[in-house]
Amino acid sequence: MTAAPINRTDFDNANRGFIARLEPAVILGKNGSVAYDADSFDFLRAEGADTVLPSLWRQSQLCAIHGLYEVCEGVYQVRGLDLSNMTLIESDNGVIVVDPLVSSETAAAALKLYRANRGDRAVTAVIYTHPHVDHFGGVLGVVDPGTTVPIIAPEHFMEHAISENVYAGTAMIRRGMYYSGANIERGPKGLVGMGLGPVASSGEFGLLAPTLDITATGQEEVVDGVRFIFQMTPGTEAPAEMNFLLPDHNALCMAENACHTLHNILTLRGAQVRDARMWSRYIAEAIELFIDRADVVFASHHWPTWGRDNIEEFLTQQRDTYAYLHDQTLRRMNQGEIGTEIAEDFPLAPELAAQWNNRGYYGSISHDVKAVYQRYVGWYDANPAHLWLHPPREQATRYVQMLGGVDATVAKVKEFADQGDLRFAAELGSHAVFANPSHTEAKQTLAAVFERLGFGSENATWRNCFLTAAQELIQGVTPTAIAASQAVALAMSITQLFDTLSLNIVGSQAWAEKFSIAWHFTDSGENYRMELSNGALIHHPATRKREADLDVTLTKLGLLQLIATGKFDGLQTKGDTGVWQRLTGLLDKSDPDFAIITP
Numbered sequence: 001m002t003a004a005p006i007n008r009t010d011f012d013n014a015n016r017g018f019i020a021r022l023e024p025a026v027i028l029g030k031n032g033s034v035a036y037d038a039d040s041f042d043f044l045r046a047e048g049a050d051t052v053l054p055s056l057w058r059q060s061q062l063c064a065i066h067g068l069y070e071v072c073e074g075v076y077q078v079r080g081l082d083l084s085n086m087t088l089i090e091s092d093n094g095v096i097v098v099d100p101l102v103s104s105e106t107a108a109a110a111l112k113l114y115r116a117n118r119g120d121r122a123v124t125a126v127i128y129t130h131p132h133v134d135h136f137g138g139v140l141g142v143v144d145p146g147t148t149v150p151i152i153a154p155e156h157f158m159e160h161a162i163s164e165n166v167y168a169g170t171a172m173i174r175r176g177m178y179y180s181g182a183n184i185e186r187g188p189k190g191l192v193g194m195g196l197g198p199v200a201s202s203g204e205f206g207l208l209a210p211t212l213d214i215t216a217t218g219q220e221e222v223v224d225g226v227r228f229i230f231q232m233t234p235g236t237e238a239p240a241e242m243n244f245l246l247p248d249h250n251a252l253c254m255a256e257n258a259c260h261t262l263h264n265i266l267t268l269r270g271a272q273v274r275d276a277r278m279w280s281r282y283i284a285e286a287i288e289l290f291i292d293r294a295d296v297v298f299a300s301h302h303w304p305t306w307g308r309d310n311i312e313e314f315l316t317q318q319r320d321t322y323a324y325l326h327d328q329t330l331r332r333m334n335q336g337e338i339g340t341e342i343a344e345d346f347p348l349a350p351e352l353a354a355q356w357n358n359r360g361y362y363g364s365i366s367h368d369v370k371a372v373y374q375r376y377v378g379w380y381d382a383n384p385a386h387l388w389l390h391p392p393r394e395q396a397t398r399y400v401q402m403l404g405g406v407d408a409t410v411a412k413v414k415e416f417a418d419q420g421d422l423r424f425a426a427e428l429g430s431h432a433v434f435a436n437p438s439h440t441e442a443k444q445t446l447a448a449v450f451e452r453l454g455f456g457s458e459n460a461t462w463r464n465c466f467l468t469a470a471q472e473l474i475q476g477v478t479p480t481a482i483a484a485s486q487a488v489a490l491a492m493s494i495t496q497l498f499d500t501l502s503l504n505i506v507g508s509q510a511w512a513e514k515f516s517i518a519w520h521f522t523d524s525g526e527n528y529r530m531e532l533s534n535g536a537l538i539h540h541p542a543t544r545k546r547e548a549d550l551d552v553t554l555t556k557l558g559l560l561q562l563i564a565t566g567k568f569d570g571l572q573t574k575g576d577t578g579v580w581q582r583l584t585g586l587l588d589k590s591d592p593d594f595a596i597i598t599p
Contacts, residue, residue: 172269
């Protein structure tokens, strides 16, 4: 990629409007553990390190700048105290909080910092721009669980918040430990950031369901005296997402649709593949709708951009990059190239390649191109030789056997590494480890290859993946602490709560089981039928009465208590309560520490 010109504009913008900093910038959790430590990134004040590419060092320095900042009169941001930004918009009777960070501890600290400098204003509304945990998880740090203030979000927010953060939550958290680098030491030889922000906090996250859905572009809402004009952007950085203009402030919020990095079309932690075509078009629509009324553009990550010419240039560059990624991938795909072939040689237009905000610090051209390919034609590249491959351990055993054993394979790994072919050395080294995970030299050799790959990565999340893999090969897996609050379960619908059961049924153990449960919820008036059939737990709203093996009359809170305790205390039942024990006896327990770099 062409080197970007050296300038200080981003540093000037990242520091503009500075008001105050948290001193010391260490935020503790409820049990006294550290939920977030911004001071741990102080090493980035140095000019650089030979273990970090200068471009990534620069981006990490920018992301580590932390404190309370004025965006424009009445609009403030707390940046650098979590992976994301928290925006605070002063209103008639208090302050509106936009995207309350990852955890309640950091959100509370950010609000305290704001109040210490702008007055003890009450929170009068909360806005979620989209359903990723770094934009809602800290909500209980700014409002109480029983709050009556409006919670505003794009329609379908809850559907996607639960499907991503709960249904696939264990897998995403474990994969996320790799791409975030959460368990590697912070410093020039370890974690320098995530490209999108420093790192996610590790406190308690919660969720309150929205009380007001935004459903259409152009929808206007007055929230405690503040005017908002919303733009719906589904399928961009999240399946449900929205931008908004503050017309009385001439300020445009682009949520996570335009940041100072190339973003992910498919994040390395896993998610639904995003639509680069629509992402580009929604940025174009934002320019069309709002550019004449925006003196500043800000987002849920990174720093603002001021001045209409600068804003239009920035948004245009982002618009063109996502369109180019989409269109050129499709063009080449239709000429017969597969995703890995397209990604291997994919130059951007020189003007786009020269911009810092298009560089691959968080997303990358390589994995974004593969994601576009996946969106349209899936994992199969049409070569039948790849249709029925052995899984990794079986592949590894055969390759290693062919090469003459693990020792011979490790020798070849070192040979390719010495030649500078780290990519193939990593592939070959992985085969050696999967063939014999107790082979110490194989693990040490592969770890050394991963470390070199990490030190040479401009992309922060690639670096973190490589360095985390190196660490786990030598030290083993660091246990994962998942700190979800009960508020997440309280915010879920009945269907979503039942989904958490059905997704954990051990199918083969349930083949011979067959029973039904009728659920009657007195607080909502809803009736549900649940059936275990052919190893699948089927559940749906019931509109007709049928006999069931067990009838349960309860509230949603009663269901949560039943799931937590397994006891029917205080619930009205009819039939065989042993059905519930049969059901729970078929549930699997997810493993938040499953192996990745070893079989």
